[in-house]
Amino acid sequence: MSLFAIGDLHLHFQSELKAPGQRTDKVWKNHEVRLAENCRRLIRDTDTLVLAGDHSWGRNLAECERDFAYIEALPGRKILLRGNHDMFWDAKKTAALNAGFSGRLFFLQNNYWPYRDENGAELALVGTKGFTFEGPFWVNRYREVVDWDRDAEAHARKIVSREAERLRISFEAAKADGFTRFILFLHYPPTSILERDSAFTRMAEEYGAEQVVYAHCHGASRFHDSILGEQNGIRYSLVSGDYLRWVPQKIL
Ligand SMILES: [Fe+2]
Ligand SMILES: [Fe+2]
Numbered sequence: 570m571s572l573f574a575i576g577d578l579h580l581h582f583q584s585e586l587k588a589p590g591q592r593t594d595k596v597w598k599n600h601e602v603r604l605a606e607n608c609r610r611l612i613r614d615t616d617t618l619v620l621a622g623d624h625s626w627g628r629n630l631a632e633c634e635r636d637f638a639y640i641e642a643l644p645g646r647k648i649l650l651r652g653n654h655d656m657f658w659d660a661k662k663t664a665a666l667n668a669g670f671s672g673r674l675f676f677l678q679n680n681y682w683p684y685r686d687e688n689g690a691e692l693a694l695v696g697t698k699g700f701t702f703e704g705p706f707w708v709n710r711y712r713e714v715v716d717w718d719r720d721a722e723a724h725a726r727k728i729v730s731r732e733a734e735r736l737r738i739s740f741e742a743a744k745a746d747g748f749t750r751f752i753l754f755l756h757y758p759p760t761s762i763l764e765r766d767s768a769f770t771r772m773a774e775e776y777g778a779e780q781v782v783y784a785h786c787h788g789a790s791r792f793h794d795s796i797l798g799e800q801n802g803i804r805y806s807l808v809s810g811d812y813l814r815w816v817p818q819k820i821l
Contacts (some may be wrong), residue, residue, distance in 0.1 A: 570687050572694075572821040574757065575643070576621030576784025577809045579602065582635035584627040587654075590788065596811045603817040608643045611817060616645040617684060618817060619677075621784035621808055622652025622698060622756030631656045641673055645665065648675045648682050651698040652756040652785065660698075666761055677754065680733055681743040684752075686821055690778075693743030696754030697735040699769055699783065700728040701795070702761040712761065725761075732757075733768040740776045751776055752820065753815070755783040757807065758795030770796070773803055782820060784809040 579591060580601060612618055624640065627633035637769065640647055649656045658676065666676045676681055682694040707716045725760045736753075743751065759769040759781055765799035773781050784793050786809050796805040808818050 570685065571612075571616045571819055572619070572684060572686075572752070573783050574615060574621055574754070574806075574808045574816040575604070575618040575813055575817040575821050576642070576650070576683065577604065577787065577810075577811070577813070578620065578636075578663065579623055579626060579638065579654070579810075580633075580639060581626040581738055584625065584632045584636075594777050594788075595809070596814065600810065600815050601668075603812065604817075605639070605643065606817045608645075611819075612644040614644050616671070617648060617682075617694075617709065618643060618645040619648045619694065619696075619754055619782070621754055622650040623654045624649060624787065625657065626646070626654065627821075628656045630761070633657045633788035634800040636785075638669075639805050646675070647673075648694060650677050650696050650754050650756050653698065663794070677739070679738045679742075681739050681746075681748070683743075683746075684750070684821075690750065691748065692750040692752055692821075693740075693748035694754060695736065695739040695743055695751050695778075697732050697739060699755035699757035699759065700732045701757045701767065702726075702727060702760070702763070706762070717763070725781070731769055733772060736772055737767065740772065750772065751778040753778040753781045757785050758783050760795045762794050765796075765800075770800070771805075775803055778792075778803060779819060780804045782806050782808055782818075787811055 625633040625636040
């Protein structure tokens with residue numbers, strides 16, 4: 570039993586493709602075929618695969634049907650996070666999604682997933698969409714950030730605190746059920762390019778999460794926007810699909 574993660578499938582089997590980069594950048598060419606092949610090579614049916622948000626360009630559930638069929642056909646148990654492009658997922662209706670897809674897909678928000686590792690140890694997979702300030706930034710000729718949009722930053726802070734509340738609900742639900750080991754999944758990176766820590770990194774430390782796994786960053790210029798590797802005893806990994814070149818990352 571292993572745990573894998575990858576994010577940002579941005580499927581569009583039946584909906585309009587809205588990102589020009591996905592049409593032109595060769596890392597995206599037939600990405601759904603390459604991902605499915607890599608999943609079948611690496612992941613067994615007893616494994617768990619966390620899909621870290623931005624699953625589909627569909628605007629509602631009906632427009633995502635074929636995308637969900639593709640996801641359901643991937644091997645392993647699939648746990649889905651909410652990405653900023655997942656218009657099918659009303660944040661207030663996660664329970665309805667879980668009821669509708671019961672036994673097929675699990676939607677992670679305001680809840681947790683109990684995971685048992687190879688040695689029988691139990692961990693809680695907790696998570697939320699997250700959020701972080703993404704600019705606009707102004708840079709000088711040395712590409713150093715010299716200023717940023719303060720209003721946008723203030724607005725971002727509100728969304729961060731709402732998402733931090735959702736994350737606490739997830740941690741507390743697992744803790745109430747006796748879990749003491751956690752892996753934290755976010756769609757957004759845990760910190761902005763201005764930060765070394767955030768509400769999310771502090772909460773990860775507060776609850777003793779072992780790893781923080783996030784996605785959302787596309788293109789080489791964004792891959793180093795946040796924490797990669799170890800910080801304060803926690804391992805941080807970026808798992809956006811184009812960063813991983815469509816090879817799911819083994820988390821445990
Ligand atoms: Fe994305
Ligand atoms: Fe995203």
